[in-house]
Amino acid sequence: xxxxxxxxxxxxxxxxxxxxxxxxxxxxxxxxxxxxxxxxxxxxxxxxxxxxxxxxxxxxxxxxxxxxxxxxxxxxxxxxxxxxxxxxxxxxxxxxxxxxxxxxxxxxxxxxxxxxxxxxxxxxxxxxxxxxxxxxxxxxxxxxxxxxxxxxxxxxxxxxxxxxxxxxxxxxxxxxxxxxxxxxxxxxxxxxxxxxxxxxxxxxxxxxxxxxxxxxxxxxxxxxxxxxxxxxxxxxxxxxxxxxxxxxxxxxxxxxxxxxxxxxxxxxxxxxxxxxxxxxxxxxxxxxxxxxxxxxxxxxxxxxxxxxxxxxxxxxxxxxxxxxxxxxxxxxxxxxxxxxxxxxxxxxxxxxxxxxxxxxxxxxxxxxxxxxxxxxxxxxxxxxxxxxxxxxxxxxxxxxxxxxxxxxxxxxxxxxxxxxxxxxxxxxxxxxxxxxxxxxxxxxxxxxxxxxxxxxxxxxxxxxxxxxxxxxxxxxxxxxxxx
Numbered sequence: 001x002x003x004x005x006x007x008x009x010x011x012x013x014x015x016x017x018x019x020x021x022x023x024x025x026x027x028x029x030x031x032x033x034x035x036x037x038x039x040x041x042x043x044x045x046x047x048x049x050x051x052x053x054x055x056x057x058x059x060x061x062x063x064x065x066x067x068x069x070x071x072x073x074x075x076x077x078x079x080x081x082x083x084x085x086x087x088x089x090x091x092x093x094x095x096x097x098x099x100x101x102x103x104x105x106x107x108x109x110x111x112x113x114x115x116x117x118x119x120x121x122x123x124x125x126x127x128x129x130x131x132x133x134x135x136x137x138x139x140x141x142x143x144x145x146x147x148x149x150x151x152x153x154x155x156x157x158x159x160x161x162x163x164x165x166x167x168x169x170x171x172x173x174x175x176x177x178x179x180x181x182x183x184x185x186x187x188x189x190x191x192x193x194x195x196x197x198x199x200x201x202x203x204x205x206x207x208x209x210x211x212x213x214x215x216x217x218x219x220x221x222x223x224x225x226x227x228x229x230x231x232x233x234x235x236x237x238x239x240x241x242x243x244x245x246x247x248x249x250x251x252x253x254x255x256x257x258x259x260x261x262x263x264x265x266x267x268x269x270x271x272x273x274x275x276x277x278x279x280x281x282x283x284x285x286x287x288x289x290x291x292x293x294x295x296x297x298x299x300x301x302x303x304x305x306x307x308x309x310x311x312x313x314x315x316x317x318x319x320x321x322x323x324x325x326x327x328x329x330x331x332x333x334x335x336x337x338x339x340x341x342x343x344x345x346x347x348x349x350x351x352x353x354x355x356x357x358x359x360x361x362x363x364x365x366x367x368x369x370x371x372x373x374x375x376x377x378x379x380x381x382x383x384x385x386x387x388x389x390x391x392x393x394x395x396x397x398x399x400x401x402x403x404x405x406x407x408x409x410x411x412x413x414x415x416x417x418x419x420x421x422x423x424x425x426x427x428x429x430x431x432x433x434x435x436x437x438x439x440x441x442x443x444x445x446x447x448x449x450x451x452x453x454x455x456x457x458x459x460x461x462x463x464x465x466x467x468x469x470x471x472x473x474x475x476x477x478x479x480x481x482x483x
Contacts, residue, residue: 002266049090049403050270050297052191053177054255056083062285071118076144077285079108085255087174090403092298094177098403102195104151104253111144121211140208147201151225152250162227166252167194181260189270189295190258196250218242221415257293271296292340302405305462307470308357309408310453314473315347316340317446320439323482329435336435340442359408362393365419367430373388380420387423387430389416407456411449416447440483450474 058081069071083104116138123133146279146430154160167173173194178187203220217240224247225231231247257276277291319325319340329336367387368377380388396409423430432438453473457467 020458025122034419037049045407047091047298047302047403048095048178048297050095050176050268050465051086051088052293052295053086053258054084054193054291054293056081056255056289058289060281060285060287064284067114069338070138072113072115074113075111076113077110079106079110079287081106083195083253087176087191087193089176096400096403097174097409098401099170100172100174100193102151102193104149104197106149106197106199107147109144111142114143115140119210135210139210140206141279142207143187143203143205145154145201145203148220149197149199149251152196152198159226159228163196166196166250169194184260185253186262188260189297190256191293191295192254192256195253195255197253198250199248200224207400214240215297216240218244220244220246222246222248224248224476229403254291256292259295268299269297272354293329300403303457303464304354305357305359305404305463306407306453306457307464307466308353309359309411309452311351311353311466311471312344312348312455313411313446313450313453314470314477315344315351317443317477318473319343319448320442321477321480321482326435326439326482328474331435333433333435333438336438338481350376358402359404361398361408361412363389363391363395363412365416365423366390367423367427385420385424386427387420389413389420392416402471405456407452410456411452415445415449415453418448443477443481447474447477471477 042105058079060077060079062075062077065072065074066254081104083102083106085100085102088099089097108204119138120132120135121135122130126133129448134161135459148467152163154163164171169175169192175190175192176401178189181188199222201222203222205216205218207216208214219242221244223245229247232245233247234245247329257274259272259274262271264271271294273292273294275290275292277289279287279289280289322343325336325339329339365387366374366389368374369379374388376388376390380386387451392409392413395412396406399406399409419430419441422444429437430441432441450470451474454467454470457464457470461467
C-alpha cells in the first residue's frame with residue numbers, strides 16, 4: 001500500500017494506495033534520443049508541451065436581380081463558415097494529445113428566383129381568332145435552399161465509439177508530430193485535426209406555366225443522423241407535388257499543416273504563425289477564404305516532479321522501516337499507518353518539496369475472492385495469481401492528461417506488483433494483519449518503486465545534486481532493513 005503525503009491516508013482491505021506519479025508521453029528513451037537530435041542537453045528530463053490552433057473564416061455573397069420591368073430574375077448565393085480547432089499536446093516525436101477542441105458554424109442560402117408579373121397566353125376570341133392576353137401572376141421557375149451546419153456531437157457511448165472508428169487518424173482524429181529532416185538541420189512539425197459536421201437543409205422548387213396551367217412543386221428536407229444509424233430516404237406525393245426526406249451521415253473535414261522549422265542550440269521555445277489559405281473574391285459570388293494556423297511549443301523539465309515523487313516514497317519507506325514505530329504501534333495496524341504517515345510527512349517537508357507539483361495517481365493491489373469476476377481478477381486467474389493491480393488503465397490516462405512522464409506510473413505499478421508477488425507467496429497473510437509484516441511488505445514495495453525513479457533520474461537528470469542524496473538514502477534503507 002502506498003501513502004500519499006498530501007492527504008491523510010485511507011485504507012481498505014484491498015490495500016489502496018495513492019501514488020505520486022507523472023506520465024506524459026510514450027517512452028522516455030525515445031524522448032531522450034529525440035532531445036539529443038535537437039542539440040539540446042541530452043539529460044535534462046525535458047519534453048515538449050505545446051498548443052496549435054487552426055482558424056478558418058470563409059464567406060461569399062451574391063444577391064443580384066438581373067431582371068427588368070415586370071420580371072424578377074434574382075440569383076442568391078450567400079455562404080459563411082467560421083470554424084476552429086485547438087490541440088494541446090506533449091511528448092516527443094509523435095505527441096500525446098492532452099486536449100482538443102473543435103468548433104464549426106456554417107450557414108448558407110442559395111437559389112434562383114425567376115418570376116414574371118404577367119405572361120401572355122394565347123386565347124381565342126368570339127370569332128375563333130387567336131389573340132394573346134396577359135395572365136397575372138405570370139410564369140415562375142424558382143428554387144431555393146437554406147441550411148446550416150454545426151459540429152457533430154455524440155450523445156452516448158455507442159455513438160462515441162462509432163465516431164472513433166470513423167476517424168482515419170486513431171484514436172480521436174488528431175495527430176501532432178515532429179520529425180527530423182535528414183541532412184538539413186531542420187525539423188518538420190505536422191498537425192492534423194479531423195472534424196465531422198452535422199448539416200440540416202431545406203430546399204424548395206416551384207415551376208408554374210400559367211398558359212398550360214401546369215404546376216410542379218417539390219420540397220426536400222435533409223438532415224444528419226448519427227453514425228450508428230443507417231441513413232434513410234423517403235419520397236411521397238406525385239409527379240407534380242413531391243416531398244422528399246433525405247438523411248445522411250456526418251460529413252468529414254480536415255484541418256492540417258506541415259512546417260519546416262529550425263531550432264538553434266539552447267532554444268526552448270518554438271512558435272509561429274502561417275496563413276494556409278488566403279483567397280479574395282474577384283466578383284460577387286466568389287469565395288473569400290482565409291485559414292490561419294498558430295503554434296507554440298515549449299520545453300518542460302520533469303526533474304523536479306520526479307524528485308518530488310521519489311522523496312515522498314523515500315520518506316514513507318524510511319518510516320515503514322523504522323522499528324520504533326512498530327514498537328509503539330504494538331498490534332494496532334491502523335495506528336501504525338497513521339504514525340507512518342505523520343513521520344513521513346515531517347521527513348518529506350524537511351527537503352522543501354515543490355508544493356505545486358501534483359503527480360498523484362491511484363492504483364491498488366486487490367485480493368481476488370473465490371467468485372470475483374472483475375477483469376483484473378480474471379487476468380490474475382490466468383496467471384495463477386491470487387491478487388491483481390486495479391486502476392492501472394485509469395491511472396496511466398490520468399497522468400497523460402496532465403502531460404507527465406511514464407516513470408511515475410512505472411514506479412507505482414512496480415510497487416503494486418510487488419504486493420501481488422507478496423500475495424502469491426503468502427496469500428493467507430495478505431493484506432498483512434500485523435504490524436511487523438505490514439512494515440516489511442510496505443518497505444519492500446516502496447523500494448521497488450524507488451529504484452524505478454532513480455534509474456530514470458540517472459538517465460535524465462544525472463547532474464542534479466539531489467540524485468546522489470537519494471541514492472545514499474536508498475543505500476542506507478537497504479543496509480538497515482528490518483525483518
